[in-house]
Amino acid sequence: MRRPWLLGLLLALVTAGIVAAVVDSETSGTGAANVGESGPERAATPAPAQRERERGRRCEATESNPGGTNNYIPNAPPLDSLGSGFVITGLVRSADGCRALRDVRVQVWLATETGGEQDNRTSVRTDAEGRYRIETAPTIPQFGEPNIHVGYDDGDYGEVFIRRVVDLDDERAVVDLTLAPSG
Amino acid sequence: MADWRALAFAAGVVAVVAVPVALALTDRHLAGASSALVLSTTAGALAVSALVVQPLLAREGRIARHQILGAVALVLVLVHVGALFAESSEDAWFAISPDGPTRARMALIATIALFGVVTLGALRTRLPLGAATWRVLHAYLAVVVIALGIGHAVLTDGALDDAGTTVLIVLGALGLLGVPAAHSARTRRARRRALPEA
Numbered sequence: 001m002r003r004p005w006l007l008g009l010l011l012a013l014v015t016a017g018i019v020a021a022v023v024d025s026e027t028s029g030t031g032a033a034n035v036g037e038s039g040p041e042r043a044a045t046p047a048p049a050q051r052e053r054e055r056g057r058r059c060e061a062t063e064s065n066p067g068g069t070n071n072y073i074p075n076a077p078p079l080d081s082l083g084s085g086f087v088i089t090g091l092v093r094s095a096d097g098c099r100a101l102r103d104v105r106v107q108v109w110l111a112t113e114t115g116g117e118q119d120n121r122t123s124v125r126t127d128a129e130g131r132y133r134i135e136t137a138p139t140i141p142q143f144g145e146p147n148i149h150v151g152y153d154d155g156d157y158g159e160v161f162i163r164r165v166v167d168l169d170d171e172r173a174v175v176d177l178t179l180a181p182s183g
Numbered sequence: 184m185a186d187w188r189a190l191a192f193a194a195g196v197v198a199v200v201a202v203p204v205a206l207a208l209t210d211r212h213l214a215g216a217s218s219a220l221v222l223s224t225t226a227g228a229l230a231v232s233a234l235v236v237q238p239l240l241a242r243e244g245r246i247a248r249h250q251i252l253g254a255v256a257l258v259l260v261l262v263h264v265g266a267l268f269a270e271s272s273e274d275a276w277f278a279i280s281p282d283g284p285t286r287a288r289m290a291l292i293a294t295i296a297l298f299g300v301v302t303l304g305a306l307r308t309r310l311p312l313g314a315a316t317w318r319v320l321h322a323y324l325a326v327v328v329i330a331l332g333i334g335h336a337v338l339t340d341g342a343l344d345d346a347g348t349t350v351l352i353v354l355g356a357l358g359l360l361g362v363p364a365a366h367s368a369r370t371r372r373a374r375r376r377a378l379p380e381a
Binding site for chain 1: 214215216217220267270271273274277278280281282283284285286287288289292301313315319320323327331338339341348357363
């Protein structure tokens with residue numbers, strides 16, 4: 001080997017690049033926060049005092065994150081449930097005034113033992129308190145980590161497509177949406 | 184004595200191949216899974232075993248088998264990735280995009296390094312590289328493939344969790360230790376060949 005220092009320098013630079021590339025990535029993908037929970041279900045609806053404080057304010061709108069539209073098929077059928085053993089729930093509010101939005105359609109899709117993300121999807125509507133809730137079979141990690149998708153795509157507000165992750169032993173995922181005015 | 188050693192080597196190889204694939208295929212993440220996911224999981228688990236056996240073959244001086252298994256490992260990884268694209272191309276493209284998770288970033292780099300190490304092996308006599316330079320590059324890429332390949336498998340939920348994680352770490356350590364061990368064994372063999380001429 002005529003110039004070992006040159007080879008050593010090259011490999012050191014490549015190693016630094018590999019370490020930087022790995023460290024730079026997010027564990028579950030960009031913006032895919034862990035929203036899994038276990039134990040007693042907490043109230044997803046803000047308390048009256050909180051609602052009063054927030055009236056007239058502007059809440060930060062939820063932004064779509066990369067991968068949020070993966071396997072999305074518009075107009076998921078409304079179903080009573082997608083199985084049992086896991087719950088996806090959340091509060092849907094308007095960015096303008098932070099008010100809870102009733103009768104808004106949210107679409108949910110995830111991989112479970114009953115099917116992949118393209119088969120296992122449903123639409124669910126928010127109640128008078130702006131809360132949606134759907135029971136499903138537990139999500140399974142077909143692509144390396146249990147993940148769920150929640151989306152809004154009905155045009156009254158700006159579209160939002162969310163990809164979030166949970167742990168294998170979680171019982172529930174809480175995904176709140178704050179919708180911005182469309183356009 | 185040589186027969187016993189060959190038998191022990193073969194038994195070790197069978198265990199290294201059988202344990203990861205058996206654990207992966209019996210995990211609950213395959214409940215209701217498509218045949219593409221089953222194929223991907225099988226190919227991935229077998230690729231882990233191949234990565235561990237490769238340095239052992241090099242250490243034993245079984246270079247022809249080492250070359251064949253290198254090609255097999257590359258094919259297994261391509262089948263693993265191809266089956267994931269067949270399952271969901273959107274998820275697969277997302278995984279290898281700049282927004283993909285850490286485990287996929289590791290897998291992408293390990294796959295590029297695997298292409299490199301197999302290419303180095305296939306073109307050994309045709310590349311304008313000195314023998315020492317070739318060996319360092321080959322060993323370096325092998326370490327990258329094993330470290331990031333095992334890292335990818337450890338961070339991946341589902342196929343090899345709990346006992347599977349322990350198996351992966353043990354196999355990864357064996358594979359990584361096997362690289363300098365193969366280098367030392369090759370040096371000893373070269374010295375033995377040179378002795379009669381000294």
